[in-house]
Amino acid sequence: MFLEINLESEIPIYTQIRNEIIKGIALGQLVEGDGLPSVRQMAIDMGINMHTINKGYNFLKQEGFLSIHRRKGVVVNGPDKYRYNAAFLEILTENLSPIIIEAYTRGVRTDTIERVIKKILLSVSVPVEGGDHD
Amino acid sequence: MFLEINLESEIPIYTQIRNEIIKGIALGQLVEGDGLPSVRQMAIDMGINMHTINKGYNFLKQEGFLSIHRRKGVVVNGPDKYRYNAAFLEILTENLSPIIIEAYTRGVRTDTIERVIKKILLSVSVPVEGGDHD
DNA sequence: TGTATTGTTATACTAATAGTATAACAGCCC
DNA sequence: GGGCTGTTATACTATTAGTATAACAATACA
Numbered sequence: 001m002f003l004e005i006n007l008e009s010e011i012p013i014y015t016q017i018r019n020e021i022i023k024g025i026a027l028g029q030l031v032e033g034d035g036l037p038s039v040r041q042m043a044i045d046m047g048i049n050m051h052t053i054n055k056g057y058n059f060l061k062q063e064g065f066l067s068i069h070r071r072k073g074v075v076v077n078g079p080d081k082y083r084y085n086a087a088f089l090e091i092l093t094e095n096l097s098p099i100i101i102e103a104y105t106r107g108v109r110t111d112t113i114e115r116v117i118k119k120i121l122l123s124v125s126v127p128v129e130g131g132d133h134d
Numbered sequence: 135m136f137l138e139i140n141l142e143s144e145i146p147i148y149t150q151i152r153n154e155i156i157k158g159i160a161l162g163q164l165v166e167g168d169g170l171p172s173v174r175q176m177a178i179d180m181g182i183n184m185h186t187i188n189k190g191y192n193f194l195k196q197e198g199f200l201s202i203h204r205r206k207g208v209v210v211n212g213p214d215k216y217r218y219n220a221a222f223l224e225i226l227t228e229n230l231s232p233i234i235i236e237a238y239t240r241g242v243r244t245d246t247i248e249r250v251i252k253k254i255l256l257s258v259s260v261p262v263e264g265g266d267h268d
Numbered sequence: 269t270g271t272a273t274t275g276t277t278a279t280a281c282t283a284a285t286a287g288t289a290t291a292a293c294a295g296c297c298c
Numbered sequence: 299g300g301g302c303t304g305t306t307a308t309a310c311t312a313t314t315a316g317t318a319t320a321a322c323a324a325t326a327c328a
Binding site for chain 2: 272273274275276
Binding site: 023025026084088089092093101102107113117118120121124 | 222234235236238242244246257258259
């Protein structure tokens with residue numbers, strides 16, 4: 001696995017694992033049916049405790065990104081398992097609000113904010129005029 | 135003070151205080167020179183410990199939003215004291231990335247994400263076609 | 269000049285969370 | 299049946315959030 005984890009970050013390790021795997025799915029590096037390393041193996045690879053990995057995997061399982069089987073291990077789900085709904089859009093708004101409002105208050109103009117958003121989206125997708133993901 | 139604080143939230147109280155005051159500045163409810171309640175008074179009003187308020191105030195002080203004097207109390211700064219710079223834009227990108235990437239991965243289309251952003255900005259500013267803040 | 273109010277600092281305590289460390293349990297493919 | 303999987307339980311350390319007192323230091327103001 002090629003997860004970029006920063007042990008010094010204030011962001012919990014299991015959260016970083018979660019975010020990196022979601023990013024891997026966004027980039028197409030992880031697709032439906034792909035298997036992930038076992039909690040023990042990844043723990044060894046990353047020099048991190050097994051339970052921390054397991055915690056990250058379980059968040060992703062609960063959110064629909066992964067399926068977990070006793071012996072088969074951890075497998076990436078298809079998009080239908082983690083497609084967004086109205087509730088997600090509400091949480092998204094709640095999470096974005098303080099960040100966006102701070103930027104606005106600090107004088108970042110609307111078009112600059114949108115440029116930042118576009119840059120992030122471009123880092124994870126192929127730009128297609130008028131087109132989109134899925 | 136009219137800060138909306140949720141004691142049950144996973145977000146630390148002092149962070150909520152910080153965000154609410156920044157929001158107050160964005161809305162124009164707090165402008166340069168305005169005084170805020172003393173740490174003791176606000177602690178009483180909100181039923182929260184003095185140190186928690188103080189922690190929130192000090193974050194805002196360190197970030198340039200507030201000035202704090204021994205006896206005069208806490209005062210809102212002018213925009214020049216908290217205007218963004220290049221470093222802020224980098225942190226902004228870092229903070230937005232996992233949220234935006236997750237939304238994208240879950241199938242939220244680019245224009246939907248931008249609609250959410252616009253909704254947040256509208257909640258805090260007066261819509262002006264082609265114009266902007268400041 | 270006092271005095272009261274301000275933010276500040278120090279100390280101590282509880283509760284919750286992150287992370288580590290072992291160990292054992294249970295499903296299941298080969 | 300052996301070995302690998304995720305799972306669960308327990309225990310421990312470190313850090314953070316929040317509370318609770320108390321005292322200190324600057325300073326506006328009567």
